[in-house]
Ligand SMILES: *[C@@H]1O[C@H](CO)[C@@H](O)[C@H](O)[C@H]1NC(C)=O
């Protein structure tokens with residue numbers, strides 16, 4: 001389920017035509033039961049990533065926007081099985097290039 005959600009989010013980025021580098025190091029953070037994934041979006045500032053994610057969340061009935069901040073978006077995702085997971089999108093602008101470091105964390109409720 002988390003992977004499917006992740007795939008949807010990466011699709012948003014592909015939709016935007018940006019290059020993605022997904023890192024695997026931060027997967028399965030041991031201190032929590034959250035599943036996290038790091039994505040580097042090159043050539044697009046975090047402000048635009050933020051707007052794109054919010055637009056997609058609002059367009060999809062299975063997602064509910066919980067909190068919206070410049071560097072953090074929280075949403076609830078309800079799967080087809082009626083299971084809800086919390087999703088965090090944390091954005092950190094990259095300093096050297098025009099880009100955005102996006103961390104996605106999923107936690108089943
Ligand atoms: C999101 O899920 C949490 C936990 O299940 C719930 O407390 C909260 O009301 C939900 N928020 C929205 C906007 O659906």
Ligand SMILES: *[C@@H]1O[C@H](CO)[C@@H](O)[C@H](O)[C@H]1NC(C)=O
Pocket residue numbers: 034074086087088105106107
């Ligand atoms: C989302 O971020 C909030 C605030 O930093 C944190 O309390 C919460 O545990 C995070 N949830 C997930 C699913 O990572």
